Amino acid sequence: MQATKLDTRLIPTHPAIANLLPGGGLKQGSTYSVDHSITLLMALLAGPSAAGSWCGVVGVPEFGVEAAATFGVDIERLVLVPHPGDQWLAVTAAIADVMSVVVTRPPKRASDTSLARLAGRLRQRGSTLLVLGTWPQSEAMLSLSQSVWSGIGEGHGYLAARQATITVSSRLGEAPRSARLWLPDPEQKFRDVDPRSMDASPGAMHSREKPRHLRAAG
Amino acid sequence: MNAPIVRTMVLWCPDWPIIAALREAAAAQGLPTQGSTMQGSTALGSTVQGSRAQAAGRSDIPLALIEHGVVFACSAAARAEGVKRGLRVREAQARCPELVVQPYNAVHDNRAFEEVLTAIEAMMPGVQLLRPGTCAIRARGPARYYGGEKPSALALIALLDQLGVPGARVGIADGPFTAEQAARMAGLTTGRSARVQIVPEGASAEFLAPLPVSLLDAPALVTLLRRLGVTTLAEFAALPVVDVLGRFGEAGAHLHSLASGHDSRPVIQRIPPEELDSTVEFEPPLDRIDQVTFGVRASSDRFIEALTEAQLVCTALRIEIDSESGEVSERSWLHPRSFTAADVVDRVRWQLQGSGEVDTGLTSGITRVRVIPESVDAIGHHEVGLFGGGPDERIHHGLSRVQSMLGHGGVLTAVIGGGRTLADRQTTVPWGDRPLLTRQPTQPWPGTLPPPAPTTIFPTPHPVHVLDATGGTIQVDDRGTLSASPAQFSPTGSGRTMRQIQAWAGPWPIDERWWDNETHRRSHRFQVVDAAGMAWLLVLVSATQGSDSSWWAEARYD
Known part of the structure; x- marks a missing residue:
């Protein structure tokens, strides 16, 4: 199937994720749905935000701003609307008018007509919508699976880094693509897992360390 | 001279x-x-x-x-x-x-x-203000x-x-110095x-003669004069003008003329500031928010016009609202750019609405609304550029529109400050307000979580169950030792959703403000990875008088 528009422009996307997306990046005026993972959402926001775009987050009161800042989202250009309430559609549309990337979580009772109206507005304005949850006409659905945390053991260490598999299923009927990524790596960056290097199996990294149990002394 | x-x-x-x-x-x-x-x-x-x-x-x-x-x-x-x-x-x-x-x-x-x-x-x-408490009049x-x-x-x-x-x-006397x-x-x-x-008139020099040189407002010169053996103003005035000018320069010569009673400074009268406040009285009192906002619309137009005529723009204003029952509501509002008439009307409405987002109606009628400009700036500093103000202005307009739908606190920006708990570290401020950090991020905060920060921070922590391998509860004693290793936990706090714990770390104690009974907080934090690979930040709040210890989920790494 061909794309319905000729000149879809891409917005800057993190290279690790860009390769998985249909068309090679986030498209202006399109909608992407993200399944449950706010880290993945931040990975998608980091690219456009670093390139100077304003980002809006509507209806996600639990969005961790500090994590967003460490993962490369510029919080000076980040606007939060935690509780849009009944006016979710109007607020999201108003935010999408002025911001190039908008994160939103649709309420359960959002009707199909209102979603279609919002999608039309987005296409007209050229804003990209990232939806937490499902969306009927999304360009692609991103989900996270097989998380493996490193740096933490049985009562010792701390959460330091994580590897996870991102799966992108596009609506154009292509086979889902997936990749193994550091989300984040020990330096708080997102990058591909290099299968040849040591870090392919994060469990091995810390298994040689002897577990240390801290006890109060004296 | x-x-x-x-x-x-x-x-x-x-x-x-x-x-x-x-x-x-x-x-x-x-x-x-x-x-x-x-x-x-x-x-x-x-x-x-x-x-x-x-x-x-x-x-x-x-x-x-x-x-x-x-x-x-x-x-x-x-x-x-x-x-x-x-x-x-x-x-x-x-x-x-x-x-x-x-x-x-x-x-x-x-x-x-x-x-x-x-x-x-x-x-x-x-009247010329010399300093608070002292003024000069011709x-x-x-x-x-x-x-x-x-x-x-x-x-x-x-x-x-x-x-x-x-x-x-x-x-x-002749001149402000002698008169003072x-x-x-x-x-x-x-x-x-x-x-x-x-x-x-003309007797200033005699009057000043016996006074000490320390009255001159120049500590360095006074010290030097004392060391030179000049202690009174008369002795200073007796020095030849040319010598004083040569030795101490213009400033010294000016002080010399003050000491000899030739204070030629004029009295510059101050220009009284214009009255820019705008007040609307309602008779009979209005008890609906939309009526009040409609009532202040014309006066806020006039308010902004008066400011513009004075070549000023307002960047902060205070709104006082009097109600029939004698309550006075006062609040300052800031604006990232400058107020327009519609912005003023919005601020009045938000102040009446309070935190309630819906049109709840008022408890008593409004009798008076007063708008006072708190800080004004020359209009020249706020002129829109020839080709418009760029994208920021567009964003401000869009966000103001959302604010007028949801109320002032509906649109937030965030600042990251210091602190130990996650809620302390991130401060949100309404769009347009100035962030006020009470905890400085530059200070060391021992006991903060190591990076990465959790991506999901629950607005209100919810209770969870954490049990050991045999299904028993887990305690942390005063010395920070665990009674048993956590082995299973339920993220919803019910027994049906029990999951095995794959890895865990802790307890990391927080014992804040132990010197103060009111704000004392003692808890232990744990990081836990469940069988599905989801990582959680859990808090064990220690038992206090009247309540048992309890587990809470504070954040999630998802």
Whole structure:
């Protein structure tokens, strides 16, 4: 199937994720749905935000701003609307008018007509919508699976880094693509897992360390 | 140097910082009744008299105002105990154990003196503010009106007494410097005429002659003069002008002319600030928000027009709303750019709505809305560029529109501050407001979580169950030791959703503000990875009197 528009422009996307997306990046005026993972959402926001775009987050009161800042989202250009309430559609549309990337979580009772109206507005304005949850006409659905945390053991260490598999299923009927990524790596960056290097199996990294149990002394 | 010397009257209020501090304290106590009577000088007089009665009851308190760790000003009662300016706080408290110590606030000083200046301006024109507590007036006009310099000075003192400023003194002489010295030399006796000192025309040099050189406001020069053996103003004035100019430059020559009574500084009268406030009265009172906002629409148009005519824009304003039942709602609003008429109407509406987002209606009718510009700026600094103000203006308009739908606090920006818990570290501020960080991020915060930060922070932590391998509860004792290793946990706090724990770390204790019973917080944090690979940040709140220890999920790494 061909794309319905000729000149879809891409917005800057993190290279690790860009390769998985249909068309090679986030498209202006399109909608992407993200399944449950706010880290993945931040990975998608980091690219456009670093390139100077304003980002809006509507209806996600639990969005961790500090994590967003460490993962490369510029919080000076980040606007939060935690509780849009009944006016979710109007607020999201108003935010999408002025911001190039908008994160939103649709309420359960959002009707199909209102979603279609919002999608039309987005296409007209050229804003990209990232939806937490499902969306009927999304360009692609991103989900996270097989998380493996490193740096933490049985009562010792701390959460330091994580590897996870991102799966992108596009609506154009292509086979889902997936990749193994550091989300984040020990330096708080997102990058591909290099299968040849040591870090392919994060469990091995810390298994040689002897577990240390801290006890109060004296 | 040969400019005509102006006959000058200087008014000096001794201990002005103390008077201002007492008034501020009195005003803070009686604010609700007194906030509305600020228009015109007659209303002002009654306000000041009201606070005078309160201040009079407290004037015998030994009070000291402190700046940079030393006494800046002290009340007469404190002075009687041996407290004086320049003393260290500890020394002052040792001399007078019941001393009330307050930080010095220059803003209070200026604000309180503003009332006095307005009252004087209503009586005689052309007042120049020298510093809070001291002002200069050209003597010629009042002297002719009141029939002499002495009667005019007495009239001024009578006004100050009426305003509740005790012990004000007036000096009249050639030039502000001599007049100020005369005011300070004026007698301390109770009679009004003894509080006026008049130096006849041309007699300034004789009057200043015996005074010490330390009165000149130049510490380096004074020290040098003393070392040169010059101790009085007469001795300084006796030095040849050319030599003083050659040795000390222009500044020295100016001080020399002051010392010899040739103070040629003119009295520059201040321009009274324009009244830019806008007030709307509602009769009968309105009890619906939309009625009130409609009612203030025209007046906020006029308000912005008046500002524009004065070539100003408003960047911060205060809105006072009086209701029928006597409640006064006061709030300051900031604007990232400058207020337009529609913005002012929005602010009135948000203030009426309060935190409630829906149109809930008002508990009592609104009788009066007053809009006061708090900070204004020249309009030239806020001119929109030739090709528009760029993308930021567009964003501001869009966000203001959302704010007018959801209320002022509906649209937030975030700042990351310091602190130990996640909620402490991220501060959200409504769009347009200035962030105020109470905890500095630059300070070390031992006990903060190691990075990465959790991506999902629950707005309110929810209770969870954490159990050991045998299904027993887990405790942390006073020494921070766990009773058993956590083995299973339920993210919803019910038994059906139990999951195995794959890895865990902790306990990491937080024992904050243990010296304060009210805000003391003692808890232990754990990081836990469940069987599905989801990582959680859990908190075990220690048992206190009346409640058992409990587990809470604070955040999730998803």
